[in-house]
Amino acid sequence: MGFDKRYKGIDEYAVRIIKFKARQLVGRVGFTESDREDLEQEMMLDLLQRLSKYDPERAQRNTFIARVVDHKIATIIEARKAGLRDYRLCRCSLDDRFEYGEYEDSFCIERMEIIDQEDYLMRTGKISRPPSELRDLSIDVSQAIEKLPPELRELCRRLDTDTVTEISRDTGIPRGTIYESIKKLRAIFEDAGLRDYL
Structure with a gap:
């Protein structure tokens, strides 16, 4: 081998x-x-x-x-x-070619060329919201995080990659205390108008 x-x-x-x-x-x-x-x-x-x-x-x-x-x-x-x-469920290929237009103006085009990329990403679940809304959300979340006290800001950063159990094990803080801090974070984000994203 x-x-x-x-x-x-x-x-x-x-x-x-x-x-x-x-x-x-x-x-x-x-x-x-x-x-x-x-x-x-x-x-x-x-x-x-x-x-x-x-x-x-x-x-x-x-x-x-x-x-x-x-x-x-x-x-x-x-x-x-x-x-x-x-x-x-696949019944066609994005590489399928077909005639587009009529008479002298017709030409061959691949199916992939006529698909709206944003619509495709939304339909397949690769993105949950339009890119403009995701940009706005990112800005709003960043601003809300910047206003947090240092310990909650660090918790936010850790929650992005680690589980509550891992954070508890690494910091020595009981999981119950971490869950209480998460409740505070939720309240802060709700007050910042981010309830729909929680």
Whole structure:
């Protein structure tokens, strides 16, 4: 099988299991051979992001790696079968070409060229609001965070990436106290007119 040079410096067991699992996914839930490298990269990125959470006291490294990869595969399959993204519902391709216009003015155009990008992103759930509204929201949230006391500002920053349990473990602050601070944050954001975004 050989070790892939693209993954130099990464645990060889992780590379082997990811390559094996990606091959298994080809032919299932609408994945083709051309998706295999993307699947490998998606699983590898997820694993690399989670490796910092590995605790040798709880499991062997290979067991941890296998579980993370298995969970990522379950997430990929679930997303592939979810509502509007369900591969089984696809009846046309964005690469389909068709005549546009009439008579001498007609020309061939790909379906992809006539799709409104913002509408597409909204319909597929990649964005929840129009970009202009998201920009305004970002500004409003930044302004509300700047007005917070330092300890609540730090909590906001941590909540963006960590769970309450992780924050409690790292800081020694009881989870109940953190939840009380989150209630205060909600009240502050509601007072700032951001209730719809909470």
